[in-house]
Amino acid sequence: MALPVxxxxxxxxxxxxxDRPVGRDELISAVWGRTDVSESTLAHTIVRLRxxxxxxxxxxxxxxxxxxxxxxxxADTAIEETEVVAAAVAANEPIPDAAxxxxxxxxxxxxxxxxxxxxxLRPRWLWPMAALLVAVSxxxxxxxxxxxxxxxxxxxxxxxxxxxxxxxxxxEDWAWLRLGLMDLVANRLRLGALPTVPxxxxxxxxxxxxxxxxxxxxxxxxxxxxxxxxxxxxxxxAWRVSLAAYPNEGRALHAEAQADDxxxxxxxxxxxxxxxxxxxxxxxxxxxxxxxxxxxxxxAAARLAGRLPLALELxxxxxxxxxxxxEIALVAAKVDCDxxxxxxxxxxxxxxxxxxxxxxxxxxxxxxxxxxxxxxANRAEYDQAERVLTEAxxxxxxxxAPGVLGNVYSQRGWVRLxxxxxxxxxxxxxxxxxxxxxxxxxxxxxxxxxxxxxxAGRRGQPGAALALLQRAADRFEAVGAENDLAVTxxxxxxxxxxxxxxxQALATTDRFWSxxxxxxxxxxxxxxxxxxxxxxLQEATALAESILAETDASEEEALRAEAQALLxxxxxxxxxxxxxxxxxxxxxxxxxxxxxxxxxLGNQMVLIRGLRSLGRLDAARREVERLRAWVDAAPDDWxxxxxxxxxxxxxxxxGRLEPALRRHAEAMASAERLGVPEWLVAVxxxxxxxxxxxxxxxxxxxxxxxxxAWADQDMRAAWVQARLHQALGDVEAGRAAEQRAKxxxxxxRLP
Numbered sequence: 001m002a003l004p005v006x007x008x009x010x011x012x013x014x015x016x017x018x019d020r021p022v023g024r025d026e027l028i029s030a031v032w033g034r035t036d037v038s039e040s041t042l043a044h045t046i047v048r049l050r051x052x053x054x055x056x057x058x059x060x061x062x063x064x065x066x067x068x069x070x071x072x073x074x075a076d077t078a079i080e081e082t083e084v085v086a087a088a089v090a091a092n093e094p095i096p097d098a099a100x101x102x103x104x105x106x107x108x109x110x111x112x113x114x115x116x117x118x119x120x121l122r123p124r125w126l127w128p129m130a131a132l133l134v135a136v137s138x139x140x141x142x143x144x145x146x147x148x149x150x151x152x153x154x155x156x157x158x159x160x161x162x163x164x165x166x167x168x169x170x171x172e173d174w175a176w177l178r179l180g181l182m183d184l185v186a187n188r189l190r191l192g193a194l195p196t197v198p199x200x201x202x203x204x205x206x207x208x209x210x211x212x213x214x215x216x217x218x219x220x221x222x223x224x225x226x227x228x229x230x231x232x233x234x235x236x237x238a239w240r241v242s243l244a245a246y247p248n249e250g251r252a253l254h255a256e257a258q259a260d261d262x263x264x265x266x267x268x269x270x271x272x273x274x275x276x277x278x279x280x281x282x283x284x285x286x287x288x289x290x291x292x293x294x295x296x297x298x299x300a301a302a303r304l305a306g307r308l309p310l311a312l313e314l315x316x317x318x319x320x321x322x323x324x325x326x327e328i329a330l331v332a333a334k335v336d337c338d339x340x341x342x343x344x345x346x347x348x349x350x351x352x353x354x355x356x357x358x359x360x361x362x363x364x365x366x367x368x369x370x371x372x373x374x375x376x377a378n379r380a381e382y383d384q385a386e387r388v389l390t391e392a393x394x395x396x397x398x399x400x401a402p403g404v405l406g407n408v409y410s411q412r413g414w415v416r417l418x419x420x421x422x423x424x425x426x427x428x429x430x431x432x433x434x435x436x437x438x439x440x441x442x443x444x445x446x447x448x449x450x451x452x453x454x455x456a457g458r459r460g461q462p463g464a465a466l467a468l469l470q471r472a473a474d475r476f477e478a479v480g481a482e483n484d485l486a487v488t489x490x491x492x493x494x495x496x497x498x499x500x501x502x503x504q505a506l507a508t509t510d511r512f513w514s515x516x517x518x519x520x521x522x523x524x525x526x527x528x529x530x531x532x533x534x535x536x537l538q539e540a541t542a543l544a545e546s547i548l549a550e551t552d553a554s555e556e557e558a559l560r561a562e563a564q565a566l567l568x569x570x571x572x573x574x575x576x577x578x579x580x581x582x583x584x585x586x587x588x589x590x591x592x593x594x595x596x597x598x599x600x601l602g603n604q605m606v607l608i609r610g611l612r613s614l615g616r617l618d619a620a621r622r623e624v625e626r627l628r629a630w631v632d633a634a635p636d637d638w639x640x641x642x643x644x645x646x647x648x649x650x651x652x653x654x655g656r657l658e659p660a661l662r663r664h665a666e667a668m669a670s671a672e673r674l675g676v677p678e679w680l681v682a683v684x685x686x687x688x689x690x691x692x693x694x695x696x697x698x699x700x701x702x703x704x705x706x707x708x709a710w711a712d713q714d715m716r717a718a719w720v721q722a723r724l725h726q727a728l729g730d731v732e733a734g735r736a737a738e739q740r741a742k743x744x745x746x747x748x749r750l751p
Contacts, residue, residue, distance in 0.1 A: 007045050014063060018073035021066040025225070030437045046071060160440040161189055161196040161226040161245075164206050169233035174262075179203065180297035181230050181266050185243065188270035189228075190403070191282040195440025197224065198403075199300070204480055222478055223442050224248075228273070232262060241265040243273050253277070263294060292322045299331050303338065311335050326356055326364055333371065346375050362395040363404055369395070370408050377415055380558075386415050406435030410448060420597075420636070422455050429455070443484065446475035450488045457495045460675050465495050486512040490526045498678045500714045502533045521547055521559055528566055535715070535746015537570050544570075561587050562596070565603040572606050573748040577613035580606055597634075601627075601642045608646050612653050624650045641670040641679050649686050660690055668703065681707050685716040692727045700724060711737065715744040719751065 009031045014022060028042055046063060049055075053062040053075075062075040166181040168174060183199040190196045197205070205222075227246045232239060239262040245253040253276045257268035271281035295318055302311035315323065315332050322328055333348035349372050356365040369392040376385035389412040396405045413428030433448040453468030469492045476485040489512045496505035509527045528543035547556075547563040568583035584607035604627050611620035624646050631643040648663035664687040671679035684707045691700035704724040710717040718741035725734035741750060 007048055010042075010045050011049055014071060014073040015077055018077060021069050021072040023070040027070060030434070160224050160442070161186075161194055161228055162202055162205060162222075162224045163189065163196060163199075163228045163230065164202060166230035166232050169231075171234070174234070176298050176302070177232055177262065180300060181232055181241070181262070183300045184263060184266050184297055185228065185230050185270045188267055188282070189274065190439070192271070192274035192279040194274060194277060194279050195438065197440055197442055198444075201441070201443045201479060201481075207480065222475070223440075223445075226277075230266070230269075232266070239265045241269045243269045245273055245277070263297065292318075292325055292328060295322060296327060296331060299335070303335065308335065308338055312339065324355075326352060326361065329355075330364070330368060330371075333368075337371075337375075342375060342378070346372070349375075358395055363399050363401045366392040366395040366399075366401075366408065367404055370404070370411060373411060373415075377411070377418075382415050382419055386412060386419075389415065402435040403439035403441060406432045406439060406441065406444060408432075409435060410444065410451070413448075414451060417451060417455060417458075420458070422459060426452065426455055442475065443479060443481055446472045446479075446481075447484060449475075450484070450491065453488075454491050457491065457498075462495050462499055462676075466492065469495070482512075486520075486523055490522065493526055493530055497530065497533055498676050500677045500681065500710045500717075502530070502713060505530045506534050519550065521551060521556065525559060525562055525566070528563070532566060532570055532573070535744065535748050537573065537747040541567065541570055558596070562599055565599060565606070568603060568606045568610075572610055572613075575749040577610045580610035581614065584610060597636070598638060601631075601639050605642060605646060609649070612649070617650075617653055620653070621650055637670060637674055638676075638679075641667055641674060641683070644670055645683055645686070648690075652686070652690055657690070657694055661687075661694060661696075664690060677707075677710060681710055681714055681717050681720075684720055688720045689723055692723060697727060700727065711740065713744070715741050715748065715750070718744055 010027065013027060013030050024042060050060075050063055055062050060074070062073065064072050064074045066072050163182050163186040165178045166185075168177045168181075170177065179199070182202060186196045186199055186202065225248050229244045229246070231242045231244070235258075238258055238260055240256065240258045241262065242254065242256040245255075247253075253273065255269045255272035255276060257265045257272060259265035259268065274281045295314060299311050299314050302308070302314060312335055315328075315335060318328070323332060329348055329352050333345045333352070336342070336345035336348060349368055352368045353365070353372070356368065358365055369388050373385040373388040373392070376382070376388060389408055392408045393405070393412070396408065399405075409428045409432035413425045413432055416422075416425040416428060429448050429452050433445060433452075436444040436448060449468050450472035453465045453472060455465075456462075456468060457465035469488050473485055473488045473492070476482075476488060489508050493505040493508040496502075496508060509523075509530050512523055513527050524543050524547055528540045528547075531537075531543070532540040544563040544566045548560055548567075551560055553560060564583055564587045568580050568587070571577075571583055572580035584603050587603050604623065608620050608623045608627070611617075611623065624643075627646055628643050631639045644663055644667035648660050648667055651657075651660035651663060664683065667683045668680075668687060671683045684703050688700050688704050691697070691703065701724065704720050707714075707717045708721060711721045712718070718737055722734050722737035722741055725731075725737055
């Protein structure tokens, strides 16, 4: 029996977690990546697996039903490990080793690629997110000062916890506990193998949903099943920390502890809550924390609140010997990078690498390497970034750190996507997603879906791409991750442009655009391109010129090159060939060629067409030959289609009609293989007039009919219909098509 991919994923997940029952919700979330899949769909998948495995409802030798919970893999399993399998196993270690804050990594990739990747980095704590209050009944778990004995039965459903900012009843100088305690409790729960959303996401969730009515369950798109509310109060010189945990269904749990040190009390309360949830607490005793640990929590709280000057001040006031401790040194490096001091950040990271031998603290060294790799990628040093990330993955093999592992796989997947190694990118991103599901990182799961959507778009799979991007956008919108949502919408708009859905692309940019983002260059350049595609050249020009006027040439070379390329294209669309040639030649070729080969192709096409419009056919021919040599050096169907089209148009301009028709036919065949409407129309735009000139009206009708479906939304397709109807003697249809082309053209000049 042939099995669908989801059935194989389901089987793999059950086998990987054969040491325990897997809840239905957990299995749905891990395999389908969302929570709105019906249980009947899951049941049908299990039935198909049992048929293949020889199981039945009564004889469950492989997949056993666990009443009121889910399923468990019970067959004996032998694993033969290859390098690929070993990597996959490493991606699914069960317990994260979370740092107080996420390791240094971009919200999106550095600005070295296409428009969807060019949003500037913003502190994560500035993003609004979501929090809901649920009205539930309470039970009290008695808290002791010694490690408690697990007495409650394990819950019947797996949890993904969301720890909210703490309620603090203490003097003002203890205000840092609001976020510091949230971060400490969240880390403690992770160490007890309870998937818990990262503190940045938890804070943003609370920001967005703080006005939500009590009793409303969390948005199902979030995948959160347990809300934890810490409270801390100062009583007679001691600290009391209480944790109220509200599952989506069932009774609430309470844990409470008291101690002279607030961090000791918080850790004890978190351990008691783990016991109540059926998890063993971390085996590190209940020692009193040293002052460096308090410093880490205070700095984490300051970073979460976006108070970078305070974070820096706390580190500067700390004794020098504390700053030599690896955890504090890593936090100091991240604060440097938060402040834009990347050289200082890199210096700290390099010192740390010398202090951290691989055999002593592999997880911490891997976190440092991940930050180093991000700095390489930000400078477009992709080969070095990939090498460093591969070293980090080797360190994480066999370690219980899925959160860290997910970050490494995700970053390497993005690097490989940037290098157009799509199959390798998909492998890394898939492993990253699996790791993030285990660590409960809902935002990173959505980011992974977003990047997989971009890969699908580059593979010419727009339907799959838009579905993945929509799923990511829904989750970002649910958590209030504004910047992540904007990056996803930028990617969506680019795919809509290639589908010739220009009005929809403009509506997509409306979702992230307002005048307040005029200096947000990633949004600006995307908005400018979409405006130009809708014929609104004046607005597009203003945005592109503002980018050139206000960005630093040394820091934003690739972005400025793209803005210059857009201005060149606009000049050509206005019939200003001299300006188009001048602007296209001024583009910093290495910057655009290295950052986005497709954008570079587009600029070269503008240059060649501009030269031909000026009658400079020899110069145009030289550029065509240079373009062909460049494409042949790194074959790519997208680039090859463009090179064939330029050769066909050059032959036509030089009076070689038959060679021009042959090359047009090759270009059209290449466009058909790509299946991208933008290329089909681009080729037909010059192919159909050439066929009409050759008197081949039947063939012109075939090509014109092929793109007729887009005549209501694309100026070129409408103009081709007008030429075709006129050649066939249908004056009225030709006039109607011409009027439609003029309407779609906007401020662009028709031929």
